[in-house]
Amino acid sequence: MSGAEGDAGDAEGAGDAEGAAVRTRGLTKRFRSGQVGVDGVDLLVPRGAVYGFLGPNGSGKTTTIRMLLGLVSPTAGSVELLGTAMPGGGAEVLPRVGALVEGPAFHPYLSGEANLRRLDAADPTSAPGSRTRRIGAALERVGLTAAAGKRYRQYSLGMKQRLGLAAALLRPRDLLLLDEPTNGLDPQGTREVRALVREVADAGATVLVSSHLLSEIEQVCSHVGIMSRGTLLAQGPREEIADEGTTEVRVMTRPDQRAHAVRVLSGLGLDGARADGEVVAAPLGSVAVEKVAQAVVGDGIDLLGLEVRRPTLEDVFVRLTGEGFDVAR
Amino acid sequence: MSLVDSPPAGPPVSSARATARLLGSELRLVFGRVRNIVLLVGLAAVPLLIGTVLFVTQDTPVAGQGPPFLDRVTGNGVFLVFAALVSCLPFLLPLCVSIVSGDAVAGEASAGTLRYLLVVPVPRTRLLLVKAVAALAYAAAAVTAIAGVGLVAGAAFFGVGDVVLLSGDTIPLAEGMLRTLGVVGYVVASLTGLVAVGLFLSTLTEVPVAAMAATVVVAIVSGVLDALPQLSAIHPALLTHHWLDFGEFLRLEVDASTLFAGLAVQAAWVAVFGALAWSRFTTADVSS
Ligand SMILES: Nc1ncnc2c1ncn2[C@@H]1O[C@H](COP(=O)(O)OP(=O)(O)OP(=O)(O)O)[C@@H](O)[C@H]1O
Ligand SMILES: [Mg+2]
Numbered sequence: 001m002s003g004a005e006g007d008a009g010d011a012e013g014a015g016d017a018e019g020a021a022v023r024t025r026g027l028t029k030r031f032r033s034g035q036v037g038v039d040g041v042d043l044l045v046p047r048g049a050v051y052g053f054l055g056p057n058g059s060g061k062t063t064t065i066r067m068l069l070g071l072v073s074p075t076a077g078s079v080e081l082l083g084t085a086m087p088g089g090g091a092e093v094l095p096r097v098g099a100l101v102e103g104p105a106f107h108p109y110l111s112g113e114a115n116l117r118r119l120d121a122a123d124p125t126s127a128p129g130s131r132t133r134r135i136g137a138a139l140e141r142v143g144l145t146a147a148a149g150k151r152y153r154q155y156s157l158g159m160k161q162r163l164g165l166a167a168a169l170l171r172p173r174d175l176l177l178l179d180e181p182t183n184g185l186d187p188q189g190t191r192e193v194r195a196l197v198r199e200v201a202d203a204g205a206t207v208l209v210s211s212h213l214l215s216e217i218e219q220v221c222s223h224v225g226i227m228s229r230g231t232l233l234a235q236g237p238r239e240e241i242a243d244e245g246t247t248e249v250r251v252m253t254r255p256d257q258r259a260h261a262v263r264v265l266s267g268l269g270l271d272g273a274r275a276d277g278e279v280v281a282a283p284l285g286s287v288a289v290e291k292v293a294q295a296v297v298g299d300g301i302d303l304l305g306l307e308v309r310r311p312t313l314e315d316v317f318v319r320l321t322g323e324g325f326d327v328a329r
Numbered sequence: 330m331s332l333v334d335s336p337p338a339g340p341p342v343s344s345a346r347a348t349a350r351l352l353g354s355e356l357r358l359v360f361g362r363v364r365n366i367v368l369l370v371g372l373a374a375v376p377l378l379i380g381t382v383l384f385v386t387q388d389t390p391v392a393g394q395g396p397p398f399l400d401r402v403t404g405n406g407v408f409l410v411f412a413a414l415v416s417c418l419p420f421l422l423p424l425c426v427s428i429v430s431g432d433a434v435a436g437e438a439s440a441g442t443l444r445y446l447l448v449v450p451v452p453r454t455r456l457l458l459v460k461a462v463a464a465l466a467y468a469a470a471a472v473t474a475i476a477g478v479g480l481v482a483g484a485a486f487f488g489v490g491d492v493v494l495l496s497g498d499t500i501p502l503a504e505g506m507l508r509t510l511g512v513v514g515y516v517v518a519s520l521t522g523l524v525a526v527g528l529f530l531s532t533l534t535e536v537p538v539a540a541m542a543a544t545v546v547v548a549i550v551s552g553v554l555d556a557l558p559q560l561s562a563i564h565p566a567l568l569t570h571h572w573l574d575f576g577e578f579l580r581l582e583v584d585a586s587t588l589f590a591g592l593a594v595q596a597a598w599v600a601v602f603g604a605l606a607w608s609r610f611t612t613a614d615v616s617s
Contacts, residue, residue: 069448071615094450101448105441109362121354122449124347167445 020080021047021175021206022068027077029063037063039230040077045208045223050201052217052238053210054313055227056321061210062102064227065179069099082175095125098173100181104164108153112144112163115152119167126171138166143192157184165196176200176207182216194220218313228321242313249292251280252305264299268292284308348455355463359429365467368425372471375421376413376479380406384486397576405490406483407505411579413479414472414516418572422471423548426520429467430527431541433460434610438535438617453611461528461603468520476513498581508578515575515588522568522598523548529606535617565590568598 022045029038038060045051055061066072068079070087079086084093106115116135120126126134139148142162147155155163161184168176178197182190197207197220211217218238225235234241249270253261261280265273268291273282284292289308296303359365383402391400396415401408434457437443446456483489492505500508527544534540551568554560564570571591577584 066444066614066616069444070450071444071447073612073614090450091452094448097448099445099448101444103441105445107358107440107442110358118354118358119445119449122351122446122451124344124350128350 019047019083021045021049021082022051022177022208023080024064024068025078027064027067027079028075029060029067029072030075036230038067038074041227041230041232043068043225043232044235045206045225047206048201048204049206049223050197050221051206051208052214052221052224052313053208053227054214054217054224054317055210055212057212059212059227059321060230061212061227062179065099065101065177065208065210068177069094069097069101071101095123095171096174097177098168098170098175099177099179100164100168101177101179103180103183104160104167106152106160106163106167109151111149111151112155112159112166113139113148115163116167116170120170123171134170135166138169141169141196142166158186158189161185162189165193169196169200173200174205176205178207178209180211181209182211182213190216214313214317224313226317226320233320234316238313242311242316246311246315247284248281248309249284249287249289250276250307250309251292251296251303252278252307253280253296253301253303257301260299261296261301264295264301265292268295279305279307281309344455348459351451351455352459352462355459356466359463359467360470365429368428369471369474372417372421372425373474373478375417376409376475377482379413379416380409380479380482380486397573401493402483403487405492406485406487407480407489407492407502407509409483409487410476410479410509411512411576413475414512414575415573417475418516419552420549422468422475422516422520423523423569424545425471426464426468426523427527427544427548428541430461430464430524431531431539431544432537433464433528434531435534435537435540436531438615439537441617443617444615447615454607457528457532457607457610460531461524461606464524464528465517465521468524469517472513472516472520476509480509492579494581495576495579496581500581508583511578511583512575515578515591516572518592518595519572519575522595522602525599525602525606526568529602529609532606532610532613566594566597568594570594 022043024041024043027038027041027043028036030036041060041064043064053061053064063072067074068081068086070090073087081089081093082096086093106112107118110118113135116138117131120131120135121128136145139145142165144159144162144166147159152160152163161181165178165181168178176197181193185193194217197209201207201220209217209221221238223236224238224241226233226241249265251261251265258275258280262273262275265280265282268287270282270285270287270292273280289306293303293306379399380402394400396412398408398411398415402412434443437446447453480489489502491499491502492508493499523544526547527540530543531537531540548569551570555564555567555570571594574587574591577587
């Protein structure tokens with residue numbers, strides 16, 4: 001993982017939120033419909049972290065990001081971006097923040113480049129002299145140079161998404177808030193986004209990436225926060241969150257020896273040992289894995305393979321959110 | 330490559346410079362849009378159409394027949410400007426102004442570009458101001474297009490000469506041109522209230538067509554109410570009541586008080602709806 005993880009972990013370990021890139025306290029949004037879209041969220045994104053903001057559809061990720069940026073005013077609670085209170089400090093802090101909110105949005109009848117020009121012209125702190133160069137660099141970075149002069153309405157879904165990322169990267173940023181940045185991208189594009197996030201983070205910036213497809217961003221995250229029905233169920237360094245799941249040991253042996261292997265594992269005190277398809281699996285608990293190997297071999301079982309499966313974020317995610325395919329509300 | 334250590338893109342510029350820069354971008358957006366250009370061309374075609382009809386039929390309307398000033402066009406091409414403005418004021422000009430001002434905020438909201446402008450960040454007050462100025466600039470361009478094409482077409486078809494005023498007095502052409510400028514200025518000023526109404530309605534919805542239609546309806550209802558004698562008490566305050574008062578410029582002694590009354594009514598509409606638009610836009614959640 002990125003080198004930023006260490007510092008970030010320390011910062012949190014010391015309970016020091018001063019250096020947080022994003023900090024919210026009791027952030028709440030009650031819509032006029034009466035629905036509470038975000039409910040008492042205390043977000044803490046340490047500086048330098050790549051924070052995976054996960055949650056099923058409708059869990060309140062986008063609404064939270066809108067409140068971070070001052071687009072939607074919270075019903076209750078406070079927001080700090082890079083140490084500056086929002087929305088009051090927006091003029092000061094937002095130039096250092098790149099954002100992608102609920103997909104890209106541009107003027108359909110302008111070219112990609114003209115759209116970026118407009119955004120850059122709107123920025124009081126950007127230098128007109130370097131505009132062409134910066135726009136060229138941003139387009140290049142997202143692989144859109146060839147389509148720069150094409151009208152936005154003629155862009156494919158993935159090209160639109162790339163242009164949105166280019167807009168977020170128009171200037172050097174200290175913080176990127178990316179809402180579903182991989183939506184609509186092909187596998188190659190998804191990989192590029194991951195590489196881009198890594199690159200930005202390696203340069204020292206903080207990135208918050210939201211997604212409901214955790215497999216897409218899991219690999220780049222140093223931290224995760226898991227939203228469900230408007231509340232933040234868990235957040236912290238990725239390893240700590242993932243460790244809340246259970247590590248499993250999986251023993252591969254011949255089919256006729258599987259029942260025997262289950263008995264051996266149970267004998268070691270591994271509750272829940274069972275034949276799981278072609279392997280025999282059990283939660284590892286506090287038993288050392290070499291003990292398992294010795295016991296199996298010592299009992300005359302042919303050990304064809306042994307695997308320790310660490311809990312994945314997905315296991316934790318599914319356990320915490322407990323939601324099926326349907327949106328919760 | 331480092332993103333963080335690289336120098337900032339530039340020093341912050343003053344608020345006035347930033348507003349001017351955004352206004353430039355906004356004007357390019359409004360005047361570069363094909364729909365808006367087509368509308369301008371359509372408006373400019375009105376004097377051309379009137380002039381062609383009068384020229385081809387070689388038929389001078391009897392005084393009092395048809396819209397005001399139409400009977401004078403064949404005598405002096407300058408009057409084509411006034412005849413065309415009178416023809417466009419009830420519907421075509423308000424329509425075009427409503428389309429652009431109603432689209433101002435709602436169009437950005439429906440495209441989703443509003444949220445990205447706000448996180449750039451553009452302060453909401455500045456954005457609203459720039460939108461208002463650009464819509465007004467479009468209204469000015471529309472009136473100028475009608476007047477400009479009217480003057481050129483009138484001169485080409487019928488020639489221009491000293492201007493005979495409504496009172497029967499004659500003034501030199503040069504002074505006639507000055508008064509024509511005054512007419513253009515007054516008509517543009519008459520449209521400011523409608524721009525403010527359109528801008529306010531535009532902050533209420535994410536559906537630009539709804540804001541445009543509602544703005545046109547306001548102008549038309551105002552015209553309808555203005556035609557009901559039973560409501561004469563409220564007539565002076567109506568948005569459209571003073572629109573045709575530009576004829577005042579064609580009297581020997583221009584009555585400034587009449588013109589000021591019209592301008593004051595527009596200022597009042599601008600103040601009320603500008604304030605409404607501001608209070609709405611600076612507090613609304615942007616969830617488009
Ligand atoms: N403007 C609004 N008015 C009323 N309810 C809203 C509004 N915006 C969002 N909601 C509701 O708030 C909840 C959270 O929505 P949000 O868009 O934040 O979810 P999300 O986590 O981003 O979902 P997804 O993964 O699908 O993007 C949803 O139930 C949604 O219906
Ligand atoms: Mg969302």
